[in-house]
Amino acid sequence: MYPTELENATVITSRQKVVLSDVVFDVGEIGSRFFAELRDGPRIMGVRCPVCLKIYVPPRPTCAGCFEPLSDWVEVSPEGTLLASTTVYAPVANPPAEPPYTLAVVRLDGADTGIVHLVDEVDPARLTEGTRVRAVFREAREGNIRDIEHFEITG
Numbered sequence: 001m002y003p004t005e006l007e008n009a010t011v012i013t014s015r016q017k018v019v020l021s022d023v024v025f026d027v028g029e030i031g032s033r034f035f036a037e038l039r040d041g042p043r044i045m046g047v048r049c050p051v052c053l054k055i056y057v058p059p060r061p062t063c064a065g066c067f068e069p070l071s072d073w074v075e076v077s078p079e080g081t082l083l084a085s086t087t088v089y090a091p092v093a094n095p096p097a098e099p100p101y102t103l104a105v106v107r108l109d110g111a112d113t114g115i116v117h118l119v120d121e122v123d124p125a126r127l128t129e130g131t132r133v134r135a136v137f138r139e140a141r142e143g144n145i146r147d148i149e150h151f152e153i154t155g
């Protein structure tokens with residue numbers, strides 16, 4: 001059963017490229033809200049644990065530490081901090097971009113967890129832990145993770 005506010009919502013079945021596959025999947029209740037907010041805001045939303053107050057971005061149905069159900073939605077900043085990155089030079093099946101490209105873990109301001117996405121930089125000197133980045137949203141958004149085109153370095 002969906003919560004009342006989602007009963008009349010359009011169910012999103014998202015077709016997204018994952019790093020090494022091209023799969024179609026139902027993103028579920030939590031993913032539907034997350035991707036609808038990306039598409040319609042664009043806003044990046046997380047969920048807060050009512051017990052430990054940890055904020056998960058991307059959102060998940062239960063807290064990894066407390067196992068509490070999560071339904072307290074909070075908006076986080078489109079700006080954040082680079083936690084880790086890797087630059088891919090070799091061709092792979094279904095790449096998210098033409099090599100070379102960088103995949104990074106970004107902790108958005110207001111969140112306690114990291115989200116994996118592209119950063120439009122391949123210079124390792126500019127991809128150090130703690131580098132500040134900002135989400136760049138697509139103009140024409142479709143309700144999937146690629147509504148964030150990439151992250152760009154801000155400082």
Ligand SMILES: [Zn+2]
Binds near residue numbers: 053054068
């Ligand atoms: Zn918790």
